[in-house]
Amino acid sequence: MRFLPFAVADWLFLVGLYGIVTSRNLIHLVVCLSVVQSSTYVLLLGIGYRTNATAPVFKDVSVGTRAVDPVVQSLTLTDVVVGVTVAALLLALAVQEHKRTGTLDPEEMRSLRG
Amino acid sequence: MTPTGRRAMFLAAASVVAGVLVWGLTGLPDFGDYHGPYGTILDRVAVGERHGTNVVTAVVFDYRGVDTMIEEYILFASVIGVTLLLRRQRGERERPPSEVAKGRGEPEPSEAARVMGLGLVGPVILLGLYVVAHGALTPGGGFQGGVVLATASGLVFLTGSFLSFERVNPIPLIDLAEGVGAAGYPALGLLGFGGGGAFLTNVLPLGRPGSLLSAGLIPLIDLAVGLAVAAGIVLILSEFLEQTLAIRGSRR
Amino acid sequence: MTALQVVVLLLVAATGAVVVSVREPLRQAMILGIYGLLLVVTFVVLQAPDVALSAAVVGAVAMPLMIALALAKIQERSDR
Numbered sequence: 001m002r003f004l005p006f007a008v009a010d011w012l013f014l015v016g017l018y019g020i021v022t023s024r025n026l027i028h029l030v031v032c033l034s035v036v037q038s039s040t041y042v043l044l045l046g047i048g049y050r051t052n053a054t055a056p057v058f059k060d061v062s063v064g065t066r067a068v069d070p071v072v073q074s075l076t077l078t079d080v081v082v083g084v085t086v087a088a089l090l091l092a093l094a095v096q097e098h099k100r101t102g103t104l105d106p107e108e109m110r111s112l113r114g
Numbered sequence: 115m116t117p118t119g120r121r122a123m124f125l126a127a128a129s130v131v132a133g134v135l136v137w138g139l140t141g142l143p144d145f146g147d148y149h150g151p152y153g154t155i156l157d158r159v160a161v162g163e164r165h166g167t168n169v170v171t172a173v174v175f176d177y178r179g180v181d182t183m184i185e186e187y188i189l190f191a192s193v194i195g196v197t198l199l200l201r202r203q204r205g206e207r208e209r210p211p212s213e214v215a216k217g218r219g220e221p222e223p224s225e226a227a228r229v230m231g232l233g234l235v236g237p238v239i240l241l242g243l244y245v246v247a248h249g250a251l252t253p254g255g256g257f258q259g260g261v262v263l264a265t266a267s268g269l270v271f272l273t274g275s276f277l278s279f280e281r282v283n284p285i286p287l288i289d290l291a292e293g294v295g296a297a298g299y300p301a302l303g304l305l306g307f308g309g310g311g312a313f314l315t316n317v318l319p320l321g322r323p324g325s326l327l328s329a330g331l332i333p334l335i336d337l338a339v340g341l342a343v344a345a346g347i348v349l350i351l352s353e354f355l356e357q358t359l360a361i362r363g364s365r366r
Numbered sequence: 367m368t369a370l371q372v373v374v375l376l377l378v379a380a381t382g383a384v385v386v387s388v389r390e391p392l393r394q395a396m397i398l399g400i401y402g403l404l405l406v407v408t409f410v411v412l413q414a415p416d417v418a419l420s421a422a423v424v425g426a427v428a429m430p431l432m433i434a435l436a437l438a439k440i441q442e443r444s445d446r
Contacts, residue, residue: 002144004367005412008375010135012382014128019386021124022117027391027436031398034429035382038405041421042378045412048153051146051367055413056157056169059252059324063161067169068413069153070160074174078185080420081257081343084428085192088350091436092199095357098440099203107117145367170416245419253415261423268431347428354435358442 005046012039026094026104030087037083041076048072165320166250166329174255175335179314183299186342190296193346200357208361231273238266246340250329256336260343267348276359283352288345295342302335371411378404395433402426 012035019032048069054061056070098104143149156177160169164176174182202208246259271279306315314331321328381401388394402425409418 002146002367003139003142004372004375005145006139006142008379010132010139011379013135014132015383015386018124018128022121025389025391027433027440028389028394031391031394031433032386034398035385035401038382038401041405041417042375042408045409045414045417046145047142048148048150048414049146049412050148053413055253055415057167057253057415058161058169059167063158067157069148069150070156070169070173071150071152071178073170073414073417074178074182076414077170077255077257077417077420078174078182080417080424081261082185082188082192084424084432085189085196085346085350087429088354088432089192089195089199091432092196092353092357095436095439096199104440168416253419255416258416258419258423261420261428265423265427268427351431351435354432354439358435358439 005042005049009039009043009046012036012042024105024107026097026106027091029106030090030094033090034083034087037079041080044072044076161323164250164316164329164332165323166332167323168250168252168254170253171249171255171332171336172329175249175332175339176314176316179303179335182339183303186296186299186339189343189346190292193292193349196350196353200353202361206361208356228273231269235266235269238269239263242266242340242344246336247326247333249336250332251324251326256339257343259336260340261347263340263344264347264351268351271351271355276355279352279355283348285349285352288348288352291341292345292349295338295340295345298338298341299335302331302338305331368411374404374408374411378408391433392437395430395437398433399426399430402429 016032016036016039019035020029023029023032048071050066050068053066053068056067056073058065058067094104097109101109103109148154156169156173160172160177161167164172166172242259242262242265244259245254245262246256249255249259267279267283270282303314305317306313308317311317316330318330318334320330323329327333378401381397381404385394385397385401388397402421405425406418406422409415409421
């Protein structure tokens with residue numbers, strides 16, 4: 001139980017990677033990529049957690065209260081938003097690829113030579 | 115390489131990686147046993163130094179401000195990429211929005227959905243502005259509030275029509291907003307030079323922690339980032355919608 | 367480690383595997399929405415409200431909407 005978040009992060013990473021490697025559809029691939037990205041979020045937040053601590057927002061609690069690490073949260077929060085825009089870029093690529101080759105399957109794209 | 119061969123190779127490589135990861139797990143400190151010095155120090159001094167009660171926002175926009183600026187530029191570059199990729203290609207026609215709205219034959223949203231959706235647009239915008247403005251005080255900030263604001267305009271499309279979406283989001287205005295938001299961050303940072311300090315040094319009075327006009331430069335940077343993120347996501351949505359609804363393909 | 371944390375983390379692991387195993391993109395987009403919701407609960411349970419806020423809006427609204435729009439465009443092309 002002590003390693004559960006890290007083990008879950010590892011599991012998500014490997015599962016997402018498996019999905020990317022064996023994908024037959026470019027859009028399925030983009031979704032698997034976001035699963036891989038979410039594994040890093042779980043890992044970062046798991047590292048920064050402190051038992052019986054509260055969120056690092058001191059509006060209602062006094063400053064000395066035990067709180068979790070704010071630095072990893074800052075890394076994760078910008079990552080989440082930037083991750084969705086990069087996924088948008090990949091989806092746009094997939095749409096144009098489909099227009100050009102008529103298929104979304106990475107296997108078939110390999111054999112089509114323009 | 116055949117799919118089966120690729121899968122076999124992946125499983126072999128993944129088992130090696132999994133072995134290394136499990137071995138790494140044993141070297142990590144326990145979950146909940148946080149040792150790092152920076153988190154502890156920041157939790158204690160950030161409110162006193164920055165007068166902002168949300169330490170995470172203070173870290174994002176002040177202690178690690180240059181990092182956030184560069185991440186905002188990743189977002190900016192992705193938006194440019196999407197706009198470029200989804201532009202009208204040679205041989206395609208683009209129908210004007212009024213023609214799109216007429217002849218589609220798509221199912222109309224029900225009256226209830228339309229009323230609820232349009233009634234919710236105002237509160238969602240208000241919520242987004244609230245989250246952006248109170249970034250330094252309570253959980254929130256530029257990134258979160260910006261995405262909420264972009265959601266409001268997505269709601270206009272989902273419960274209205276493409277025509278109303280186009281009217282509410284004129285592209286030149288949204289482009290301008292994105293540019294102002296993205297340029298505002300380094301502009302606010304350069305203000306620090308005027309006072310003789312480093313880039314992104316705080317030049318505004320710090321105020322009382324907990325009040326809205328506190329934390330110096332951080333609320334202004336929040337506004338700039340919120341504007342850039344909201345405009346960026348609205349642009350992405352608008353490009354996808356144009357591509358899906360307005361651009362007709364060439365004869366293949 | 368509270369029971370809530372254990373349950374939520376195990377659910378996230380299971381749903382991640384489900385997201386990958388569903389091959390059809392539109393169905394996968396809906397399951398991605400559920401996965402996003404579970405991630406939000408995880409982030410709240412790990413005491414990270416800022417991250418939970420951005421994950422909530424991104425995972426429930428922005429991602430499924432964009433995937434659905436991309437699929438609509440592709441569907442229209444293959445129907446012609």
